[in-house]
Amino acid sequence: MELAGIAVATAIFILTYVAIFTGRVHHALAALIGGVAMALAGIAFGFYTEKTLIAQIDFDTLWLLFGMMAIVGLLRATGFFQYVAIWVTKQARGNPWVLLVSLSVLTAGTSMLLDNVTTMLTVAPVTFSVAEILAFPAAPFILIEALAANIGGTATLVGDPPNILIGSAAAFSFNDFLSHTAPVALVALVALLGVAILQLRGKLRRGPQNVEALAAMDARKALIDRRTMRKLVIVVALVFLLFLVHQVLGITPGMIALIGAAIAALVLRPKMEDFLKGVEWDLLIFLMGLFVIMGGLERSGALPVVARGLVGLAGGNLIALALLLLWVGALLSWTMSAIPVTVTLISLVRGLEGLGIPQTPLWWALALGIGLGANGTPLGSASNMVVITVASRTKGPLSFRAWARVGVPVAIFTCAIASLALWIGIRSGWFL
DSSP states (O other), rough: OOOHHHHHHHHHHHHHHHHHHHOOHHHHHHHHHHHHHHHHHHHHSSSOHHHHHHTTTHHHHHHHHHHHHHHHHHHHHTTHHHHHHHHHHHTTTTOHHHHHHHHHHHHOOOOOOOOOHHHHHHHHHHHHHHHHHHTTTHHHHHHHHHHHHHHHHHSSSTTSSHHHHHHHHHHHOOOHHHHHHHHHHHHHHHHHHHHHHHHHHHTTTTOSSHHHHHHHGGGGGGGSOHHHHHHHHHHHHHHHHOOOOOHHHTHHHHHHHHHHHHHHHOOOOHHHHHHTTTHHHHHHHHHHHHHHHHHHHHHTTTTHHHHHHHHHHHOOOHHHHHHHHHHHHHHHHEEEEEEEEHHHHHHHTTTGGGGGGOOOHHHHHHHHHHHTTTSSGGOOOHHHHHHHHHHTTTTSOOOOOHHHHHHHHHHHHHHHHHHHHHHHHHTTTTTO
């Protein structure tokens, strides 16, 4: 019966992931169908009960995503992010190199606090407008911004869905990410800018044009509702202050996000459709389905078998195992979406729990590998695909080949930096 359960659970996992990655079925629906199939199989073969099935769903992750999506959606509607992007752009005074660096730093910094899709949907239209005014090619700017968004998202607990998932699974705090992944992300951002300067020096040599038109842009016109914007900025500041002290207060990050969303609703009294407009329901359904699928794969006994094989491949060495997970996560994210890769590898790391191997370095390896590896191809993250889609509607579309020409070297170089940091961190105790 145990072998039959493993076989059925593995078959459901494979069929679901094939449906997700081929695009034959919407990814959320594929995960929902796969989750229901895994639940029924679990009940039939004895590795799931209703109680254990519910326990597989990481509700804190779902609460964190829901709360932050609701708050950010309300703030985005006020024009705040467009205001900041235009203001930063004007400070560059038309210099292409200053513009490239400032927009990249802005994108990385924003992605530390917001999801990457929101960041790119905000920065990309401003970048296209400025590039058109100054007669610069927009595609190189957008590409570097997208890479910077992924690097910035690696730095914090709430910067990217993979980090939210890993943080919840490992019980890491907001400050844990600031002290472990943020320093590595900062070095990776500097490396990205160095690669960008080398790759784009020929395209950006020409001086700016129409600088007067850029100077005439009024950032304040981007603000649609200043009063609401001020209130929401205070709410966001409060939420991130609570993130910094949530361990002291004994409150989970997900609960803090819900508190922030509740305060925003209480202060603003928005219409329900406006409050929920920024929530990506398909992502929440997608994650719920994946939680059930991977939980079934773990409880059936399939994942522990793979975990033991992975330990054998690394020769039982902790550093080798951590580096192996980092690069496996990075390479998988080149061809698959980061979220299913993360959920799968989280379950794999959990399967190592009974083998006496310290798990903390492995969680950091996943966070760094998946976050930085996502830059390799447009398939690495949802924000990458958003950039490709937005760029396709402009005069300077961004091809997969053009992305890979810059993205692959950046991903390899930054993952090498992360590997060195991981090696030093394990040897010194920093990542233990």
